[in-house]
Amino acid sequence: MTFIRLMGPVLLSAALCGMMFLVRIDDAPDGGRKVQAAPVPSSGGVAILITLAVSAWLAGEAGLISQNWTRNGTQTVLAVTFAAGAIGFVDDKWGMSAWLKLVLTATLAISFAVLDPGLRLASLPLPLVMAGVAFWLLVTMNGVNFMDGSNGLAMGSSAIMLLGAAGVFWRVDPALPSPAPDLAFLCVTAALAILGFLAWNLPGKLYAGDSGAFGIGAFFGGVGIIVGVVSTIWTAAILFLPFLVDVVLTVLWRAKNGQSVMTAHRDHAYQLFLRSGWKHIPVAVLWWVFSWACALAAMNVPDGLAVFAFFGLIIVGSGLWFLQRLTLGRRLAAEGH
Numbered sequence: 418m419t420f421i422r423l424m425g426p427v428l429l430s431a432a433l434c435g436m437m438f439l440v441r442i443d444d445a446p447d448g449g450r451k452v453q454a455a456p457v458p459s460s461g462g463v464a465i466l467i468t469l470a471v472s473a474w475l476a477g478e479a480g481l482i483s484q485n486w487t488r489n490g491t492q493t494v495l496a497v498t499f500a501a502g503a504i505g506f507v508d509d510k511w512g513m514s515a516w517l518k519l520v521l522t523a524t525l526a527i528s529f530a531v532l533d534p535g536l537r538l539a540s541l542p543l544p545l546v547m548a549g550v551a552f553w554l555l556v557t558m559n560g561v562n563f564m565d566g567s568n569g570l571a572m573g574s575s576a577i578m579l580l581g582a583a584g585v586f587w588r589v590d591p592a593l594p595s596p597a598p599d600l601a602f603l604c605v606t607a608a609l610a611i612l613g614f615l616a617w618n619l620p621g622k623l624y625a626g627d628s629g630a631f632g633i634g635a636f637f638g639g640v641g642i643i644v645g646v647v648s649t650i651w652t653a654a655i656l657f658l659p660f661l662v663d664v665v666l667t668v669l670w671r672a673k674n675g676q677s678v679m680t681a682h683r684d685h686a687y688q689l690f691l692r693s694g695w696k697h698i699p700v701a702v703l704w705w706v707f708s709w710a711c712a713l714a715a716m717n718v719p720d721g722l723a724v725f726a727f728f729g730l731i732i733v734g735s736g737l738w739f740l741q742r743l744t745l746g747r748r749l750a751a752e753g754h
Contacts, residue, residue, distance in 0.1 A: 422481075426468050426606050430613030433464035434623055442509050444624050457621065460509045461614050462629015465572075466502045468610035469636070470495070473603060482599040490596040491603070494639030497529045501558055502632030509626040515679045519559070522631065526554035529639065550642055553653075557638030560660045562630035563667075567687045569619045569701035571660075574708040575633045576608035576615075578656045581712025582640045583608075585656075588716075589647045597647050600640055607636060619698060644715075651723035655715045655730060659707045662734035663687065670742070686738055689745050707734065 440463075443456035473495060476482045486492065504521050507513065513521075530550040565571035586601035611633070617623035625633075641653035654661065663686045668678050676682070683692060690700045711730060718726040 423609065426472050426609035427613040429471065430464050430468040430610040431616050432613075433467055434461050434614050434617045437461055437464055437623060442626065444509075444626065457624055459624040459626035460506060460628045461617060461623040462502060462625040462627075462632050463506060465607070465610045465614050465625070465629055466499060466632045468613070469603065469607050470499065472606045472610070476602060476606075482602050486596070486599045489594070489599065490643065491599045493529065493532065494596070494600065494636065494643070495603075497525060497554070497639055498632055498636040500525055501635035502628045505562075505627030505629065505631035509628055515681075518627075519679075522558050523551070523555055525635070526551040526558070526638075529554055549650075553641065554635065554638040556661075556664075557641060557657060558631050558634035560657070560664045561634030561637070562627060563664050563685065564660050564687065564704075565625060565630040566685070567691060567700050568621050568697035569615055570687055570697075570704050571630060572611045572618060572625050572633065573615060573701055574659050574704045575637060576611040577705060577708040577712050578637055578659075579604040579608045579611075579640065581656045581708075581715045582637070582644050582653075584712065584716035585644050585648050585652060595647055596643055600643055604640060607633070619701075621697065648715075649720045649723045651727040652715045652718075652720065655711050655718075655723065655727050658711045658727070658730055658734060659704050662731060662738055666735060666738050686741055689741060689749060692749055693745055 437460055438458050440460065441458060442460045444459040445456045473482070473486075477484075477486060482491070483489070501522065504518070504525065508518060527547075530547040561571055561575060564574070583601040583604040586597040586604070589595055589597040591598045614623070614625065614629070618625065637657070641657060644653040644656065667685050671678055671682065671684060676684075683689075687700050687704065690703075691697070714726045714730060715723075
C-alpha cells in the first residue's frame, strides 16, 4: 500500500505527461531567451496539476487527509493553484502579453488574500496581512515562471521546497485546528507528481510551460502562507530563497542598467551558466543543492532563529550570485555572448 501511495502520483503524472504529446502545445525557439533548437511539447504542468487534483480527491475518499480539508483552507490553496494553472495554460495555448499575465496573476493573488478566512493573523492588522499575502503569492507565481528556463531546475527545486514545507508541517500538532497535516500530504504528492514529470523534462522532451510554472508557483505560495502561519514568515521565505535571490537580484541588476524588467531576457544566473556552455542537469543540480540546504534549514531551525537563518542564507546566495556576475558575467559580456 505504501508503494502504491508513493509511486501512484509518479506513474500517473508520467503517463499524463505522455498524453500531452497528443495535445501538442509546442514551445518554439525564439532565437534569444529560449535555448532549444526545435519546438518542444509544453504544458507538462497540466499533468502535474491533474495528478494533484486526482490525488486530493482520492485521499479525501480514503481518509488520508482530514474530513475538514474542504473547509480548513486546503481547498483555497488548491483553488488558487488550479486557477493559476488555467491562466498559464491559456498563455501556453494562445499566448498573452507580459502585462496581461501580470494583471491576471495579481488579480488572482488579491482574490486569494481577500477570500481565504484562514489568514487572519491576530498580531497584525488585517489589511497589512492581505497586502502581504497577495504580494507573496504574486512573487511565487512569477518567480517560478522566471526560473523555468533550464531542464529540471524550476520544477525539481520546487519539489524540494514542497518537501521542506511538508517537513515544517509535520512539526505541527495534528490536534490543532490547522490545514498543516492535509497540506503536508499534498506537498509530498505534488513533489511525487513533479518527479514523474522530470522523467520527461530532464532529457528535454517536455516542458512544464506556464501552466506548470504558475500552477506550482501558486501552490507553493499558498503553502508558504500556511507555513508562515504555523511557523514564521522567515521560514517560508527560507524555502523560496533559491528563486528569490536570483529573481530579485537579476531584476535589480537590469533596472540599474536601464533595461526593461518586463521583457524576456537571458540574464538570470542559471542562464549565464547555459550561455557559457554548461549542460542543463549540472545547472539544475546547483539549484537543487541550495534548495535542499534551505529546506533542511526551514525544517530544523527553531522559529526564534529563523530570521538569522534567512539572512545567513541570503548572504551566501547573494555572494555567489555577485561572484558569478563579476566573473562569468563579465567574461560573457566581453565575448559578446
